[in-house]
Amino acid sequence: MNIAVLVKQVPDTNEIKLDPKTGTLIREGVESIMNPDDRLGLETALMLKDAHGAKVTVISMGPPQAIDVITEAMAMGADGGVLLSDRNFAGADTWATSYTLGKALEKLLAETRLDLVIAGRQAIDGDTAQIGPQVAEHLGWPQVTYVSELKLEDGSLRAWRKLPGGVEEVVCPLPAVVTVLDAPQDPRWAMVDRLLWACGPKSPIRVWDAADIEAPAKSTGLRGSLTQVMQTFSPKSERKTDWIEGTAEEQARHLVNALSQRNLI
Amino acid sequence: MAVWIIEENCTGCGLCAKACPYGAMVIEDKLARVTDRCTECGACLAACKFEALASDIEQEPIPDLSGYKGVWVFAETQEGKLLPVSRELMGEGGRLAAELGQDLCAVLVGSGLEPLADELASLGAKKVFLADDPRLAAYATLAFTRVLADMIQAHAPAVLLMGATPLGRDLAPRLSRRLDLGLTADCTQLGIDKETGNLLQTRPAFGGNVMATIYTPRVRPQMATVRPGVMAPPQARAGAQAEVIKQEVKLLDSDLLLKLMSFTPLASQGVDISQAKTIVAGGRGCRSREGFGLLAELAQEMGAELAGTRVAVEEGWIGVERQIGQTGVTVRPELYIACGISGAIQHRAGILGSRFIVAINRDANAPVFSVADYAIVGDVFKVVPAMLAALKEAR
Ligand SMILES: Cc1cc2nc3c(=O)[nH]c(=O)nc-3n(C[C@H](O)[C@H](O)[C@H](O)COP(=O)(O)OP(=O)(O)OC[C@H]3O[C@@H](n4cnc5c(N)ncnc54)[C@H](O)[C@@H]3O)c2cc1C
Ligand SMILES: Nc1ncnc2c1ncn2[C@@H]1O[C@H](COP(=O)(O)O)[C@@H](O)[C@H]1O
Numbered sequence: 001m002n003i004a005v006l007v008k009q010v011p012d013t014n015e016i017k018l019d020p021k022t023g024t025l026i027r028e029g030v031e032s033i034m035n036p037d038d039r040l041g042l043e044t045a046l047m048l049k050d051a052h053g054a055k056v057t058v059i060s061m062g063p064p065q066a067i068d069v070i071t072e073a074m075a076m077g078a079d080g081g082v083l084l085s086d087r088n089f090a091g092a093d094t095w096a097t098s099y100t101l102g103k104a105l106e107k108l109l110a111e112t113r114l115d116l117v118i119a120g121r122q123a124i125d126g127d128t129a130q131i132g133p134q135v136a137e138h139l140g141w142p143q144v145t146y147v148s149e150l151k152l153e154d155g156s157l158r159a160w161r162k163l164p165g166g167v168e169e170v171v172c173p174l175p176a177v178v179t180v181l182d183a184p185q186d187p188r189w190a191m192v193d194r195l196l197w198a199c200g201p202k203s204p205i206r207v208w209d210a211a212d213i214e215a216p217a218k219s220t221g222l223r224g225s226l227t228q229v230m231q232t233f234s235p236k237s238e239r240k241t242d243w244i245e246g247t248a249e250e251q252a253r254h255l256v257n258a259l260s261q262r263n264l265i
Numbered sequence: 266m267a268v269w270i271i272e273e274n275c276t277g278c279g280l281c282a283k284a285c286p287y288g289a290m291v292i293e294d295k296l297a298r299v300t301d302r303c304t305e306c307g308a309c310l311a312a313c314k315f316e317a318l319a320s321d322i323e324q325e326p327i328p329d330l331s332g333y334k335g336v337w338v339f340a341e342t343q344e345g346k347l348l349p350v351s352r353e354l355m356g357e358g359g360r361l362a363a364e365l366g367q368d369l370c371a372v373l374v375g376s377g378l379e380p381l382a383d384e385l386a387s388l389g390a391k392k393v394f395l396a397d398d399p400r401l402a403a404y405a406t407l408a409f410t411r412v413l414a415d416m417i418q419a420h421a422p423a424v425l426l427m428g429a430t431p432l433g434r435d436l437a438p439r440l441s442r443r444l445d446l447g448l449t450a451d452c453t454q455l456g457i458d459k460e461t462g463n464l465l466q467t468r469p470a471f472g473g474n475v476m477a478t479i480y481t482p483r484v485r486p487q488m489a490t491v492r493p494g495v496m497a498p499p500q501a502r503a504g505a506q507a508e509v510i511k512q513e514v515k516l517l518d519s520d521l522l523l524k525l526m527s528f529t530p531l532a533s534q535g536v537d538i539s540q541a542k543t544i545v546a547g548g549r550g551c552r553s554r555e556g557f558g559l560l561a562e563l564a565q566e567m568g569a570e571l572a573g574t575r576v577a578v579e580e581g582w583i584g585v586e587r588q589i590g591q592t593g594v595t596v597r598p599e600l601y602i603a604c605g606i607s608g609a610i611q612h613r614a615g616i617l618g619s620r621f622i623v624a625i626n627r628d629a630n631a632p633v634f635s636v637a638d639y640a641i642v643g644d645v646f647k648v649v650p651a652m653l654a655a656l657k658e659a660r
Binding site for chain 1: 305306308312324325407435441442447465475477478479480522524526527528529530567599600613634635641648651654659
C-alpha cells in the first residue's frame with residue numbers, strides 16, 4: 001500500500017491582520033503552519049499505515065521554506081517527502097497548482113505503485129477546496145470529498161463523508177483521491193528522533209524543480225494560471241450606524257419604534 | 266522572473282501596495298519598492314495606472330473568445346425541487362446576462378426534472394439545457410462531469426455559475442480541470458468588466474481578512490461557484506416560456522463506480538436558517554443555556570429563528586445547524602439581531618447580506634458595531650427583557 005499526502009504550508013490566518021492605513025496584509029510575525037485539514041489528512045494516512053502497513057509520502061509545492069511542513073510530517077510518521085520548488089511555480093492558481101502536483105504524482109507513479117492520494121478539503125489561505133478534485137481529474141482517478149473517516153477493503157475504500165445534512169457512506173475503487181475535513185482521532189505529535197532523522201544527512205526528502213517533473217513554464221505558476229488576481233481590498237461596510245442611547249428601557253423602546261416604522265416587526 | 270519599478274513613471278500613489286496580497290510592495294520617498302516578500306503573483310501589474318511597473322513574467326496570448334455566448338446557471342436540485350441557491354443564481358445570472366447583452370440559460374441534470382423548466386423560465390431563463398436520465402437520479406461526480414462537459418462543448422457558453430454547495434464544490438473543480446477552464450471558488454460578488462466583458466469574481470481570502478477580485482482572461486466559459494445566501498433571488502414572472510434543449514446522455518461504466526451505501530441524516534434537522542426573514546442570534550455574551558432561553562423568548566415574540574456564533578454551538582447552547590458564519594450558514598434576513606456577539610470576521614462574513622442589523626453588546630468597541638444599522642451599547646440581560654416589554658406594549 002502506497003499513499004501520497006498533499007500538504008501545504010500556510011500563514012496562520014487567525015493572526016493575520018490588515019494594516020488599517022494601507023489596507024494590506026500584515027504578515028510580519030505571522031507564523032507559517034501546516035494547513036489544518038492537511039494535518040488531518042496525514043493522520044488519516046498514518047492510521048491506515050498503522051492498520052495495514054503502508055508507505056506514506058508527503059508532497060508539498062512551495063518556496064524552499066515549505067520544507068518545514070515536510071519535515072514535520074515525517075516527524076509525525078511519514079516515510080518520505082517531496083518538495084516541489086521552482087521560481088516558475090510562483091503565483092500559481094488552482095489549475096497550475098493541480099497541474100504541478102499532478103506532474104509530480106506522475107513521476108512518483110513511474111517509480112512505484114500509488115493506491116491513494118489524500119488532500120485536505122481546503123487550505124485556509126485560499127479556502128478554494130479545488131485542488132483535490134483537480135488532482136483527481138489530472139490522474140483520471142475517482143474522487144471522494146469531505147471525508148471524515150476512511151477504511152480500506154479489498155481493492156476499494158469505504159469512506160464517510162461529512163455533509164451539512166448528515167453523513168454519507170460510500171465505497172470507491174482504488175486508486176482514488178480523497179479530500180478530508182476531519183479524522184477519527186486528533187493528529188499525533190511529532191517525535192523528536194524522527195525530526196532529527198528528517199532534518200539530518202540521511203533524510204529521504206527530495207526536492208524537485210520544473211525540469212525534474214517535466215512541467216513546461218507555460219503550464220505552471222502565474223503564467224500557467226487561468227485565473228488572475230485583479231485587485232485585493234479590505235472588506236468594508238456601507239452601513240450608517242444609528243447609536244441608540246439612554247437606559248435599557250429607552251433603548252429598547254427607541255429600537256422597537258424604529259423597527260416597526262420600517263415594517264420589520 | 267521579477268517585478269521592478271520604472272522610476273520616472275512612478276508617482277508613489279500606492280495603488281500597487283494596496284493591490285499586493287503579500288505586503289511586498291512598499292512606498293518610500295514617493296517611490297514604490299519591491300521587497301523580498303514578492304511572490305511574483307502579478308497583482309500589482311494590473312493595479313498600476315502609470316505604466317510604472319514592469320516584469321518579465323511572460324503572458325500567454327488571449328485568443329478570440331467572441332464565439333462563447335450565454336450566461337449559464339447550473340440549477341442544483343434536491344428531491345426534484347430547485348435549491349434556494351439555484352434561484353439566487355438565476356437572479357444574479359440574469360443581471361450579468363443583461364449587462365453582456367446575452368441570454369440567461371439554466372442547466373438541469375438529473376432524472377425527471379423536465380417539469381422544472383417552467384419555473385426556471387419564470388426566473389428568467391431563455392433556454393433550459395436538460396440532461397435527463399435515470400442514471401443521473403443521484404449525484405455522481407464523474408457522470409455529472411461528463412454530461413456537463415458534453416453540453417459545454419456543444420454550446421460554448423461564456424459564463425457558468427454553480428452554487429458553492431458541497432455538490433457544487435465537488436463538481437465544479439473536476440469539470441474545470443477536464444475542460445481546462447479557470448474556476449473561482451465561493452464568490453460573494455460578481456460583475457462584468459465594461460471594457461473586456463470579463464466576469465469579475467470577488468471572493469474572501471485569508472479567512473475573510475481580504476477580498477480579492479479575480480478574472481479569467483483567456484479561456485471560456487468563465488466558471489465560478491457562488492456562496493449560497495449571498496445573492497438575491499429574482500421576482501418570478503409567471504407564464505414566461507423557455508426553449509428546452511435536450512442533451513443526449515452518454516456515460517461510461519467507469520463514471521458510475523462510486524457506490525452510495527447509506528445516508529445518516531443529522532439528528533437535529535428541520536431548520537434552514539438561511540431562509541429566515543428575521544433572526545435573533547446570540548454569542549458568548551449570553552453566557553448560558555438560560556441566557557439563550559431569554560433569546561428564544563424574544564425570537565418567539567418576533568416570529569424569528571434563533572441562531573448563534575460558533576462559540577454558542579461549541580458551548581452546546583444551540584445546534585450546529587444554527588451556526589452563522591464562515592464555517593456555518595450565510596444568512597440574508599430582513600432583520601438580524603446580534604446579542605452578546607463580538608462580530609469576529611468569520612461571523613460577520615455570514616451576516617453581511619442582512620437588510621438591517623441590530624447589535625447589542627456592552628463593549629462599544631466590539632467589531633460587530635462596524636456592520637450595525639442600529640447599535641445598542643448595553644447589557645443583553647437588561648436590553649432584551651426591555652425589548653420584550655416594549656414589543657408586548659406595542660402589540
Ligand atoms: C477558521 C475559523 C472559522 C470560524 N468560523 C466561525 C463561524 O462560522 N461562525 C462564528 O460565529 N465564528 C466562527 N469562528 C470563531 C470566531 O473567530 C469567533 O471566535 C466567534 O465568532 C466569537 O463568538 P462570540 O461573539 O459568541 O464570542 P466572543 O468573541 O467572546 O464575544 C462575546 C461578546 O459578548 C459581549 N458581552 C459579554 N457579556 C455581555 C452582556 N451581558 N451583554 C452584552 N454583551 C456582552 C462581549 O463584549 C463580547 O463582545 C471561526 C474561527 C476560525 C478560526
Ligand atoms: N501548494 C500545495 N502543495 C501541496 N498541497 C497543496 C498545495 N495547495 C493545495 N494543496 C492541497 O490541496 C488541498 C486543498 O487546497 P485548496 O484547493 O487550495 O483549498 C490542501 O488542503 C492540500 O492538501
